Amino acid sequence: MNILVQFYIVILILLGAPSDALVSREHGLPRWYSPGENAQARAALDLLIEDLGMPVQISSAFRSYRLQEQASLRLISEEGQERASQVIAMPGHSEHQLGTAFDLAWMGLPIEFNDVRNRRLWDALQERAHEFGFVISFPYKQIEEWPFDNQWYPVVTEFRWEPWHIRYVGIDLAKTIFDAGYLDPQSAVLPQDFYLPWPQD
Numbered sequence: 167m168n169i170l171v172q173f174y175i176v177i178l179i180l181l182g183a184p185s186d187a188l189v190s191r192e193h194g195l196p197r198w199y200s201p202g203e204n205a206q207a208r209a210a211l212d213l214l215i216e217d218l219g220m221p222v223q224i225s226s227a228f229r230s231y232r233l234q235e236q237a238s239l240r241l242i243s244e245e246g247q248e249r250a251s252q253v254i255a256m257p258g259h260s261e262h263q264l265g266t267a268f269d270l271a272w273m274g275l276p277i278e279f280n281d282v283r284n285r286r287l288w289d290a291l292q293e294r295a296h297e298f299g300f301v302i303s304f305p306y307k308q309i310e311e312w313p314f315d316n317q318w319y320p321v322v323t324e325f326r327w328e329p330w331h332i333r334y335v336g337i338d339l340a341k342t343i344f345d346a347g348y349l350d351p352q353s354a355v356l357p358q359d360f361y362l363p364w365p366q367d
């Protein structure tokens with residue numbers, strides 16, 4: 167590898183991805199980017215959980231490119247490419263690689279379990295997460311002109327509705343996104359509208 171390219175990569179690793187780095191189906195993170203859990207995001211999460219006053223478990227936090235690769239390959243072999251690509255991000259395309267995303271569930275419950283306790287937690291996240299700098303990355307959307315909602319299939323937002331998946335973007339940006347009405351199922355606004363690809367080409 168060219169020495170200048172190596173130097174560039176080292177600088178990017180040291181700086182880390184900005185809090186508004188876009189990670190989507192189209193825009194991915196490099197294989198080498200492996201920052202671990204973001205300390206600022208974790209501190210904000212601890213404050214949020216304390217404020218919620220509920221028994222919360224962190225079901226998933228930082229996931230490396232390699233781990234995402236293993237998980238997606240396993241799912242593809244079990245469910246096939248099409249189904250797998252609807253429920254799991256391909257390697258490099260998961261916000262968990264940023265170290266700022268967390269999946270939360272009620273203590274002891276599976277993450278997707280549509281139980282009254284999980285729903286209570288998800289409702290509280292919708293109401294208060296932004297005050298601590300978090301957004302719900304894949305909110306529920308049901309828009310008249312669109313043929314389906316995204317409760318089971320990612321027709322609208324690329325991904326299914328994931329009320330348990332929050333990402334730390336800092337309080338200012340989280341409030342901006344919240345105020346833009348992204349949680350309104352009838353609104354086409356998505357958090358991803360506020361992010362930029364990283365690293366820039």
Ligand SMILES: [Zn+2]
Binds near residue numbers: 226262268269330331
């Ligand atoms: Zn997640």
